[in-house]
Amino acid sequence: PRNVRKICCIGAGYVGGPTCAVIADKNPDIEVTVVDLNEARIRAWNTDDLPVYEPELLKYVKSARDGADGERSPNLFFSTDVDAAVRAADLIFISVNTPTKYTGTGAGHACDLGYVESATRKIAEVSESDKIVIEKSTVPCKTAETIREILAATGRPGVRFEILSNPEFLAEGTAINDLLHPDRILIGSLRSERGFQAAEVLSSVYAAWIPRDRIMTINLWSSELTKIAANALLAQRISSVNALSAICEATGADIDEVAYACGKDTRIGPRMLKASVGFGGSCFKKDILSLAYISDTLHLPEVAAYWRSVVDINEYQKDRFTRRITKCLYHSLTNKRIAILGFAYKKNTGDTRETAAISVVNSLVLEQADIRIYDPRVKEEQIWQDLKATASDITLLKRRVSVCTSAYEACTDSHAAVILTEWDEFSNKDHSTTQGNSPPTATNGTAEDGNLSSRMDWQHVAGLMKKPMFVFDGRNVVDVDKLEALGFRVECIGKSGTPKASSSILE
Ligand code: NAI
Secondary structure, eight states: OOOOOEEEEEOOSTTHHHHHHHHHHHOTTSEEEEEOSOHHHHHHHTSSSOSSOOTTHHHHHHHHHHOTTSSSOOOEEEESOHHHHHHHOSEEEEOOOOOBOOSSTTTTTSBOOHHHHHHHHHHHHHOOSOEEEEEOSOOOTTHHHHHHHHHHHHSOTTOOEEEEEOOOOOOTTSHHHHHHSOSOEEEEEOSSHHHHHHHHHHHHHHTTTSOGGGEEEEEHHHHHHHHHHHHHHHHHHHHHHHHHHHHHHHHTOOHHHHHHHHHTSTTTOSTTOOOOSOOOSSSHHHHHHHHHHHHHHTTOHHHHHHHHHHHHHHHHHHHHHHHHHHHHTTTOOTTOEEEEEOOSSSTTOOOOTTOHHHHHHHHHHHTTOEEEEEOSSSOHHHHHHHHHHHOSOHHHHHHHEEEOSSHHHHHTTOSEEEEOSOOGGGOOSSSOOOSSOOOSSSOOOOGGGOOGGGSOOHHHHHHHSOSSOEEEETTOOSOHHHHHHTTOEEEETTSOOOHHHHHHHOO
C-alpha cells in the first residue's frame, strides 16, 4: 500500500482533535494537521487551555504537538490554512459537524450535510494529487455517493479520489481511552480493487496501535449505517431503562436493582442501563432523528415511529423530573432558590450540547424559581449562551438565574439541590459508579474517581440550605440513607422518595 506521509483532518472539534492527537502520537512518522475555519478554536488548540476538555487529552496533544517528552519531533499541527493542509495530504478526514437541519425540508429531523459538502468542495478545489477522503463525521447512509459526485464534478482532471467511511465510536469523557482501546475500528470501502487498497492504507495507520483483528473492513453503506444504528441502539437502552424508572417510582421497585439484575443476563449485558434524567450530548438525538428521517424517505413510517419513540421517552423523562421537583416543593417554586449541580451533559466533559440541564432550568425558570447553577467544567458564558438560545423569556431568565463558582455557593439558602451531572464531587457513595451498571450496594470505583478529597461535604451543605431540604438526584449518584441521616429528603430517578414525602410524590 501507498505510504502515508501526511494526514489532514478538516474539523477541529470533539472528534477531530482527540482522534488526531492519538493518531499523531502513535504514528510519529506521519505529519498530522488538523484544520478548522474557526480561528478561536485553532488558537486554543495551540495553547495548553484546549477548547475541548477530556481526561488525558492535554498529555497526548503536548507530546505530539510540542514533542514535549524531548524524544520526538512535533508531528501534530493545528491550523486555519485549510487549502495548504488539504493540498499536501495523502489522507483527508472529514470530521465536521453534522447537526440536525433547522430550516427547509426535513427541518428538525434530517441531518444537515452542508458542512460536509463545503469541506468536500474545498477538497475538490485545491487537490492537485490523488487523495483518500475519509468520512469521519456521522452521516446518513449513502452520503459517500454525494461526496463522490461532488468530487467527480468539481475536481481537477486527472486527480483521483477514493472515498472511505470510518465512523468514530469514541464517547466524550472517555475519548482518549476509547481511542487507545477501541472495541473495533470500522473501515467501509467500495468493493473494488482501488476501494480495498484505500482501506488497507487507512488500516495501516490504525495498525500502529490497534490489533489487526479489531480493524474491520466492510461495505461502505454498511459502515455509514452502522454508526447511526449503534447510537440508536445505545440510546434505545437508556430510554428503555428510563421508561422502566417511571414504573419503579410508582411501585416501590428500585431501578438500580432492576437494571443491575437485568444486566446480569449476558444476553442483555450491563452497560448503558443507568437510569437518569435523560440522555444528552450532540449525537444521540440527532442521529436517531436522522435514522427516522431516512426511514420516512424510504417509505417506512412504522420504522420511523419506532425510533422516534426513543427520543419521545427522553423528552418525557426530563419533563417528568421537573414536574416531580415542583410537586415535592408543595406545588409552588415561586421565589424558591434551587441549586443546579452540574450543567454538562455528562461527567468528565465540558460539553453542554443537548444537556438535560437546559430544559430542566428553562422549565424551573418558568415556575418563577431562583436558579443557582454550578458546574466544575462548564464556563459561565457557555451556560448563558445555551439558556438564552432556548429560553422563552430572556428577561425572566436573566432575573432568575445566576451562575456560581462552587456547589456550596449554589446551595446556600436553597430549598433544593438538583443533581443533573454525575460529577464525582457530588457523590457521597463509598465509591462512585463509573460506567454502565454496578451493584446497587457495593459499587466499583476506578483510579479516575479516586479523588475523594475533592468531593463536596454534604454535612456542610445541610447547614447551608433552607429547611425542609430536598435533594433531587437526576443521576442516582448519592447514597440516599446517608443523606437522609443528615436530614435531607431525597428523590432519585426510579425510586420512591423519602417516606415522609412519598405520599405526595406518587403519580
Ligand atoms: P464539533 O462541532 O465539535 O466540530 C466540528 C468542527 O468542524 C467545528 O469546529 C467547525 O468549525 C468545523 N468545520 C465545519 N465546517 C468546516 C469546513 N468546511 N472547513 C473547516 N472546518 C469546518 O463536532 P464534533 O462533536 O467533533 O462532531 C463531528 C462529527 O463527528 C459529527 O458528525 C458527529 O456526529 C460525529 N461524532 C461525534 C462524537 C462526539 O462525541 N462528539 C462521537 C462520534 C462521532
